[in-house]
Amino acid sequence: MAIEHADVLRAAHLARLGLDEGEAAHYLDDLGRILEMVDQLQALDTEGVAPMAHPLDATQRLRADEVTETDQRDDFQRCAPAVENGLYLVPRVVE
Amino acid sequence: MHDKTLTELAAGLRAGEFSSRELTQDLLGRIDRLDGRLNSFITVTAEQALATAEQADAARAAGKAGPLTGLPLALKDIFCTRGVKTSCGSRMLDNFAAPYDAGVVERLADAGTVSLGKTNMDEFAMGSSNENSFYGPVKNPWDLNAVPGGSSGGSAAAVAAGLVPAAMGTDTGGSIRQPAAFCGITGLKPTYGRVSRYGMIAYASSLDQAGPMARSAADCAQLLKAIAGHDGRDSTCAARGVPDYPAQLDAPLSGLKIGLPREYFGDGLDPAVESAVRDAIKVYESLGATVMDVSLPHTHYAIPAYYVIAPAEASSNLSRYDGVRFGHRCEDPADLIDLYKRSRAEGFGDEVKRRILIGTHTLSEGFFDAYYKKAQQVRRLIRQDFLDAFDEVDVLMGPASPTPAFDLGANKDPVSMYLQDIYTIAVNLAGIPGISVPAGFAGNRPVGLQVLGTHFAEAQLLNVAHQFQQATDWHLRRPAFAEESA
Secondary structure (H helix, E strand, C coil), X not given: CCCCHHHHHHHHHHCCCCCCHHHHHHHHHHHHHHHHHHHHHHHCCCCCCCCCCCCCCXXXXXXXXXXXXXXXXXXXXXXXXXXXXXXXXXXXXXX | CCCCCHHHHHHHHHCCCCCHHHHHHHHHHHHHHHHHHHCCEEEECHHHHHHHHHHHHHHHHCCCCCCCCCCEEEEECCECCCCCECCCCCHHXXXXXXXCCCHHHHHHHHCXXXXXXXXXXXXXXCCCCCCXXXXXXXXXXXXXXXXXXXXXXXXXXXXXCCCCCEXXXXXXXXXXXXXXXXXXXXXXXXXXXXXXXXXXXXCCCCCCEEEEEECCXXXXXXXXXXXECCCCCCCCCCCCCCCCHHHHCCCCCCCCEEEEEHHXXXXXXXXXXXXXXXXXXXHHHHCCCEEEEEXXXXXXXXXXXXXXXXXXXXXHHHHHCCCCCCCXXXXXXXXXXXXXXXXXXXXXXXXXXXXXXXXXXXXXXCCHHHHHHHHHHHHHHHHHHHHHHHHHCCEEEEECCCCCCCECCCCCCHHHHHHHHCCCHHHHHHCXXXXXXXXXXXXXXXXXXXEECCCCCHHHHHHHHHHHHHHCCHHHCCCHHHHCCC
């Protein structure tokens, strides 16, 4: 399946990745060739094969319902770009 | 001391020939003198290392030393280490000091090892040459014009150059085995779920696995024993017992059935690599093993399937880098969307962006079934190939990489770089373990023999690799670079 310039811009927006027109053109070429390589998969008949998400087909284990996390807010916010009174700061979103 | 194995260094510490502090000091000096030309470390934690070494010496004096107490090593900069920069090779995390230790880091510390620092890597472990690092490429100590492989290139180069006797790596599509092969060391990718992924920065969560890189299979056995086992903080970490890997190294190989996948000896395989691998297999025959051809018919679909599944998982995992909670943040964002978009555009490098875009595209509406679901179906067929082969043989053998280490800058095209991983990538899709063992040279560059086993067969792989190393001396060869200013 071919990929178009608009697809690259759409993916960049969905991924919240800033990309100008020139960069989108650069990636369009690379992505086109990667998807061409990926398209070899279409040659294979996979009718009735269950998709495999995990190499060991494991199921999620349950643990005892106990408190295991302690308050480490100060530790975790030490590496944040901007915090105030324990809150993360971002540009104003509500006027 | 710098050219000894962990096993030899442990004996030296036990006999009191040198202290952990002396050993650590010696290696820190080598890093200081030699690493400027290799670039294998991103961060050297000298003070912390010396303090830990002194604690190890004190523990030994008090009769409390274990097999790894006081032994130095390095950690790929993908493992979170409390209070220490953990960059994952990315500008995004250049300012990130992890607030906690990864499971692997905790276990190695509990075992008394001494970390000398954090090694260079392809950004977010995406790459096969270590040229995708924000901190610049690593050089191969066997030939400074060659790449060390990737993504655990810093770990491999540091071990090969005698800066550390061992290092931790991670392997999502070959990132332990291929650099181990390129640098002439031993590298083990365990079964998916054998080692905790807690605190190991995620690239593709259904494929990522940590493992040891060292100078011998015996050393890898000691390290795997220390890091393997259940960790409730990683829901995919296997809840099963850890065998005594070192105790099983000496089992004889008579009767071992080796399969040679036809697809691993086909077009594109460098003749000098093939010749070294075939010679290694003759050594196994002389040790009593029998050899037969087998087929892994879906081999050629492994790279296409991987380049759907891994970028899809990466696009999801890397969405956490938002410029808000940690990591790089752009200057003066106009609004929240601008903050996200510019922080990510500035923080990520070219290859990471490429994979985020591919992953986001293939997961998006209208494309999901054709790409992601299809790739997951193919993934099951690939795993079945291996399970069928292991019904007939005990282990599979072949080259770790189709070529020896290539020149820096030689693979500029992303697709041709991806094709480098043809012999390693299916192993991650199937979740089985694999080890790369030094098996000779192509010109002046090392060749790695890859040995594969079924799920949780690490003890067998280590035994098979160790027996080869008892019969050959490829793993004892050291590059001239390591001796230059020794």
